[in-house]
Amino acid sequence: MIKNVNPNIEMIVSFDIQMTASIEYADLALPANSWLEFEDLEVTASCSNPFLQAWKGGIQPVFDSKDDLAILAGIGRALGRVTGDDRFEKAFKFEHEGRRDIYLQRLLDSSTTTSGYRVEDLMAGKYGPPGGALMNFRTYPRIPFYEQIHDNEPFHTDTGRLHAYTDVPEAIEYGENFIVHREGPEATPYLPNVIVSSNPFVRPEDYGLPADAEHWDERTVRNIKMPWKRVKTTKNFLWEKGLQFYCLTPKTRHRVHSGWSNVDWHMLYDSNFGDPYRLDKRAPSVGEHQLHVNPQAARDLGINDGDYVYVDANPADRPYLGAKPDEFFYRVARCMLRVKYNHAYPYNIVMMKHAPFIATEKSVRAHESRPDGRALSENTGYQANLRYGSQQSITRNWHMPMHQTDTLFHKSKVFMKFIFGGEADNHALNTVPKETLVRVTKAEDGGMGGQGMWQPATTGYTPDNENDFMRSYLAGEITRVRKA
Amino acid sequence: MPKVGNWQLGREMAYPYEARFPERQFAFVFNINRCIACQSCTMACKSTWTFSKGQEHMWWANVETKPYGGYPQSWDVKILRQLQEADPDGQIWQGADLDQRFGPYGEFKGKTIFEAAETHFDPESSRVLGYLPTDEEWNSPNIYEDNPLGKPGVRDRLDPKGVELPVHDTWFFYLARICNHCSYPGCLAACPRKAIYKRPEDGIVLIDQQECRGYRKCVEACPYKKSLYRGNTRVSEKCIACYPRVEGTDPESGGVPMVTRCMAACIGQIRLQGLARLAEDGTWAEDRQNPLYYLVHVAKVALPLYPQLGTQPNGYYIPPRWVPHAYLEQMFGPGVGQAVERYKHPDRELLCVLQLFRRDNRIIFRYEIEEGPLIYEGEYRGRPVTLYNDTVIAFGKDGSELFRTTVEEPLYVRSNAHANSI
Structure with missing residues (x-):
């Protein structure tokens, strides 16, 4: 995006409540109010908890920021003036008139879980604490398929029934007319994206793409079917090239997506490397991102607990298309972080938590030129979580063919209606955790300033570096119980 | 001393x-x-x-x-x-x-x-x-x-018994x-x-x-x-x-x-x-x-x-x-x-008391249990188990009721104006 897409976009406008990399790379940044500063009503709910919350800030905006909707309405009004088309302004009529509650009431009226609620009652605390209410699902607790089983509601498929077979032409063509397993297009030791099936009625069109085709698009659309006993004998060319770690990027329980990733308390708590006083000036801030690695796998690569490593995926398309190792942006984009020994991960699996704040060109320049070494961008104040690189250095999107059809039937994401075709968030890329295949190589020693071992790993009390006493402690041999 | x-x-x-x-x-x-x-x-x-x-x-x-x-x-x-x-x-x-x-x-x-x-x-x-x-x-x-305290990793192998109880x-x-x-x-x-x-x-x-x-x-x-x-x-x-x-x-x-x-x-x-x-x-x-x-x-x-x-x-x-x-x-x-x-293998009273954890911001000084109906008989962790939907009531310092809750989470069914499948 940053290297190959953004430069071709005429103008990028972004708004947010904190300094993110999206803001740093925007041409125009518009500051939004935080939830505490909201000047009119705001509402939120989630797909996984039963509560609706509406509120209206509390404190005066600290700086010259506005509510998101006020920003959008302002953009609409300005575009109306530029274009002479007053629909831009009219689209936000009630916001301009200070009647945001009308929008909120419409939202409540048109949502199956909130219809019947009145905004004024909600805010007056008629349904719970002021601003709070239960989301009225059919049942509480929410029982999946309740109305399909108890009423005449059809299942949300093209036939209205649950079925294990589909005769959608594309599904037949792609070999997914039955429920089949496809190996990942990338993170597999076997042939990428191979359809694992011995079902004679699965007869995909392979388009003549050879099994050794390496391009990401070829791997994505190729439909090669094999029974498991043949799949077992196949190889992933990436695995053969030495990329033998599956890298998982799950969400962390300490943030919301990337939100609050660079808050001090979060950074102190999110890794093995929290230090409010930043004794090691290499750290991007008071903490830094980490890669969980099985200790034996790390040792076999000469990597100690706490060392810095590079994590590289398929060089054909990552860290970015057309990457040249001698250019500055390659240093910015190549993922580098600290290793944490963790026996929870099998030998071939490494884990890096999802969506840290990326290193940007400005944060890297700051990290390399500031006396204190912080990855804190000059003139924007953007704080990166990594010295170099990001999750995006090693992951990419995989648009699977069945998700790209115009015929895929499903319920719309945010509305009670049925639609055909893929839909953002359901089928298209966002920052969801993605698995990938990587190589891990040592970059720097973990010890203070890059000398020797990271200090805690020398104490004898840490994983895979235990002394005799620690082994006794782990076995529970220090204080013992003798029953009378 | x-x-x-x-x-x-x-x-x-x-x-x-x-x-x-x-x-x-x-x-x-x-x-x-x-x-x-x-x-x-x-x-x-x-x-x-x-x-x-x-x-x-x-x-x-x-x-x-x-x-x-x-x-x-x-x-x-x-x-x-x-x-x-x-x-x-x-x-x-x-x-x-x-x-x-x-x-x-x-x-x-x-x-x-x-x-x-x-x-x-x-x-x-x-x-x-x-x-x-x-x-x-x-x-x-x-x-x-x-x-975790774990075993040494082996290349291309998963631990076959990492999660046994x-x-x-x-x-x-x-x-x-x-x-x-x-x-x-x-x-x-x-x-x-x-x-x-x-x-x-x-x-x-x-x-x-x-x-x-x-x-x-x-x-x-x-x-x-x-x-x-x-x-x-x-x-x-x-x-x-x-x-x-x-x-x-x-x-x-x-x-x-x-x-x-x-x-x-x-x-x-x-x-x-x-x-x-x-x-x-x-x-x-x-x-x-x-x-x-x-x-x-x-x-x-x-x-x-x-x-x-x-x-x-x-x-x-x-x-x-x-x-x-x-x-x-x-x-x-x-x-x-x-x-x-x-x-x-909690008994009837323990199961009730476990429901009191973090249900209210006020300190509980006393609890009482009102017995409820039998709701489940079966086997749990290799032993027979009998569950009752008892109600546990928490009281504050002055003896007033703070809240009451049941062993079984209550089920509410709303009208078909509302949907679960959304």
Whole structure:
């Protein structure tokens, strides 16, 4: 995006409540109010908890920021003036008139879980604490398929029934007319994206793409079917090239997506490397991102607990298309972080938590030129979580063919209606955790300033570096119980 | 040193002061089978009490991953090591579990931190065995989060039996901690200025900020390392058990005793905090319908944290059922086997009391159970189980009802104007 897409976009406008990399790379940044500063009503709910919350800030905006909707309405009004088309302004009529509650009431009226609620009652605390209410699902607790089983509601498929077979032409063509397993297009030791099936009625069109085709698009659309006993004998060319770690990027329980990733308390708590006083000036801030690695796998690569490593995926398309190792942006984009020994991960699996704040060109320049070494961008104040690189250095999107059809039937994401075709968030890329295949190589020693071992790993009390006493402690041999 | 009775150890022990017992004692039970280490407690405390300059390293409440995590780093490994060096191979529990409030876990034959100091240190210079963590050890408060004790990795292989029950080969658990507001505090014992005191009304242990001169003897002596030095004020600080809330003087409380911020913020509902009534000898007075009394002295599912250290801590834990018992006994004493067994197969009353955890911001002083219908008969963890939908009712200090809840989560069915499939 940053290297190959953004430069071709005429103008990028972004708004947010904190300094993110999206803001740093925007041409125009518009500051939004935080939830505490909201000047009119705001509402939120989630797909996984039963509560609706509406509120209206509390404190005066600290700086010259506005509510998101006020920003959008302002953009609409300005575009109306530029274009002479007053629909831009009219689209936000009630916001301009200070009647945001009308929008909120419409939202409540048109949502199956909130219809019947009145905004004024909600805010007056008629349904719970002021601003709070239960989301009225059919049942509480929410029982999946309740109305399909108890009423005449059809299942949300093209036939209205649950079925294990589909005769959608594309599904037949792609070999997914039955429920089949496809190996990942990338993170597999076997042939990428191979359809694992011995079902004679699965007869995909392979388009003549050879099994050794390496391009990401070829791997994505190729439909090669094999029974498991043949799949077992196949190889992933990436695995053969030495990329033998599956890298998982799950969400962390300490943030919301990337939100609050660079808050001090979060950074102190999110890794093995929290230090409010930043004794090691290499750290991007008071903490830094980490890669969980099985200790034996790390040792076999000469990597100690706490060392810095590079994590590289398929060089054909990552860290970015057309990457040249001698250019500055390659240093910015190549993922580098600290290793944490963790026996929870099998030998071939490494884990890096999802969506840290990326290193940007400005944060890297700051990290390399500031006396204190912080990855804190000059003139924007953007704080990166990594010295170099990001999750995006090693992951990419995989648009699977069945998700790209115009015929895929499903319920719309945010509305009670049925639609055909893929839909953002359901089928298209966002920052969801993605698995990938990587190589891990040592970059720097973990010890203070890059000398020797990271200090805690020398104490004898840490994983895979235990002394005799620690082994006794782990076995529970220090204080013992003798029953009378 | 004078002798004091330590009921958790089932014997008398040396302590620098004569015993004095509060009327009630701040106490809590954490069911760490339920803890997910979200750190909501940690952040609730941090944002209430330790957000200022000089407190950057300070976390009065924390959650650490055992066995490798610790704040400060390796605090429990280090104090156990000091005790073992003072009393090689003598750190042993022996004797029968007695069905009484004094010595319910048998008798601890080894040395406490006070007794080890007598033989190991010059008594005038130090009254408590302990150590002063280095500045660096207060860093990385969540070090080795989610790290299990595990087996060596083998290339291209998965561990075939990593998750077998009843006890895992590869295991970790989360240990949520605050100050234990001990009955015989190490910090109080060590303070050369008597700046640390235990409140007679609720047993909360506080450091008088006017009297403290920052000698850090309390930091050295507290085996749980819950006394912390602040560089810019040059005095030490510790968890204050949110005493305005416990007193009912917090503006939010309306005069009613409330649980602390860390308890109130617990989304995993692992926490139950209250005020235990004490007998004249410092044991817990019989208070059958107090949920804490029930969990600690009747069901005996909740056990003190490192009781062998001798401070008679007032934080109790329902031990995690998937962890090898030798490790748990090292941490919680001889009651582990029984506690885990009862927690795995809870009886009718225990199942009710477990529903009381983190349901209200007000302190529960008493509970009652109204029996409900049979709702399930079957097998659970290899044994027959019978479930009843009983209602448990919680009462506050003045005897008024705080809330009631049932064993089974109630089911509500709304009209078909609403949908589940959206």
